Structures are given as structure tokens and as C-alpha cells.
Amino acid sequence: MQYENGRYNGLFIHYYDNGGKDFRGQGKDFRKAIELEPTKADFYSRLAINYDEWGKTEKAIEPYRKSAELRPHHVAYFSLGSAYEKLGRLDDAIAAYKKSIELKPTFVFALYSLGGIYFKQGRHQESIELFRKVVEVEPRNVFGVHALGMAYALTGNKDAAMQQYYLLKELNPQTAADLLRLIPK
Numbered sequence: 001m002q003y004e005n006g007r008y009n010g011l012f013i014h015y016y017d018n019g020g021k022d023f024r025g026q027g028k029d030f031r032k033a034i035e036l037e038p039t040k041a042d043f044y045s046r047l048a049i050n051y052d053e054w055g056k057t058e059k060a061i062e063p064y065r066k067s068a069e070l071r072p073h074h075v076a077y078f079s080l081g082s083a084y085e086k087l088g089r090l091d092d093a094i095a096a097y098k099k100s101i102e103l104k105p106t107f108v109f110a111l112y113s114l115g116g117i118y119f120k121q122g123r124h125q126e127s128i129e130l131f132r133k134v135v136e137v138e139p140r141n142v143f144g145v146h147a148l149g150m151a152y153a154l155t156g157n158k159d160a161a162m163q164q165y166y167l168l169k170e171l172n173p174q175t176a177a178d179l180l181r182l183i184p185k
Helices: 011-017 024-037 041-053 057-070 072-085 090-103 108-120 124-137 142-154 158-171 173-182
Strands: 002-004 007-009
Touching: 007 011, 024 041, 041 057, 041 072, 057 072, 072 090, 072 108, 090 108, 108 124, 108 142, 142 158, 142 173, 158 173
Parallel strands: none
Antiparallel strands: 002 007
16 A cells, blocks of 8 residues: 555555455544544544454444544444443443534434343433434334333333334234234233
8 A cells, every 4th residue: 555645545445345344454444544644534444443343442432433533424433332332331332422413413323222221221202302313304214113112111101102013014914913013901
């Protein structure tokens, strides 16, 4: 790899030529790119992805954080939140997901992920609000409809849960059957 004309040539060509999956040995290249251009958010993001893909999520946190700091973007904060969530750092994950949603209120991945944390924490009303937003943005989102139906079922709102069941039955009958088992008779 050579540094030329303000770009670290070849780094991303290799990445894209390999379907974005071949990160073996790329960490040193990303670290070198960061050394040469320390204000380039994409280099930090790619280094973080490299660590994350190879199960080094703890090491991914700092480059994810730096990427988000250099270029505040909803995906950067979502990625940071996902890493925190993998590590069980739920308060940090919540803060990152909230920042992602602040930057793009219709970003379903962050809405769904934050709703999932709230759901696991027993904060069902807050999870319902977030899952409802997912379904408003993407009415045919199987994960959102299922999660919303589960949250309704677990809070005892049988009618609302059944509405989600009927919608889900059209989208994915097997997932609808799973939801139906959770709805009180």
C-alpha cells in the first residue's frame, strides 16, 4: 500500500474486492492510514469493523467512538451502540443509540435496538413506543411487527398483540405462530 495524493491507496480496493469480509491483516493497514490521516473518520470506522469482525469488540470501541466524534453520523453512533451492547455496557449502548436516533429519527436499526434493550430491562412501555416507530417507518418490517406484538402481549394488551399477529401472519406465518403462543388466551 502506498500513501499518495492524500489517500491511502489500495486499502479500500482490497476491502471491496473481497466483499467487505476479508479483514485478515487489514488492522495494521488501517492503523497506518490513521497515522497518516488522523482526522479521517472512515479509517477509524474501518479499523473498528476490523476489530469487531474478529471478535475484538473491546478494541473496537475507541475507533468507533473516534469515528463518531470526527463525523457525527447516525450509523457511526449505531455501530458504537452495537459494540457497547455486545459488551453488556447497556447504559453506554442506550446513549449511543439515542444519539443515532437524534441524528436520524427514522433509523429503524437504532429504534429497534434501543427498543430491544428497553424490552429486556422490563421497560415495556418505552420499548412499545420505539417498536411502534419502527412499524410506522417500515410497516412490513417483520422484526418490528413481531417485537411490537411481543411487547403488547407481555403487557397484557391482547387486542393490540392480536392486531400485530394478523399483520405478521401475512408477512411471515411462522413468526406469527411464535407470537400467537405468547398472547394470553
